[in-house]
Amino acid sequence: MKIIDSSTISLCLTKYKWATFRKTKSGVKIHLRLVYQNEQDVFPEKVIVTEAKASNCTWIDVLINETDVTYVFDQIMAFSS
Structure with missing residues (x-):
């Protein structure tokens, strides 16, 4: 079984203008695929870092x-745009 999720990490707008995703915010988004074998064996298999405004559908x-x-x-992951 593999678990897919994404999380947004906020960044300081004045220092990271390239990552602007709202008028007053900047950030990056971590898109993650975890492999779940059992409770002891869970590990990341793929990580994609994008600007926070990137759509999960992409x-x-x-x-x-x-x-x-x-x-x-x-x-939300399946139907976000």
Whole structure:
């Protein structure tokens, strides 16, 4: 089983203008695929770092690319734009 998720990390707007995603905020987004084998064996398999304004849908095909695997992700990840 593989778990897909993304998180936004806020950054200081005055220092990271290249990462602006709102008028008063900047940040990056971490798109992550974890492999879950059992409670003791969970490890990251793929990490993509983007600007925070990047859509989850842009990276979903990169993170979900195997046919014989069960993927777990929230509904927001599947339908965000």
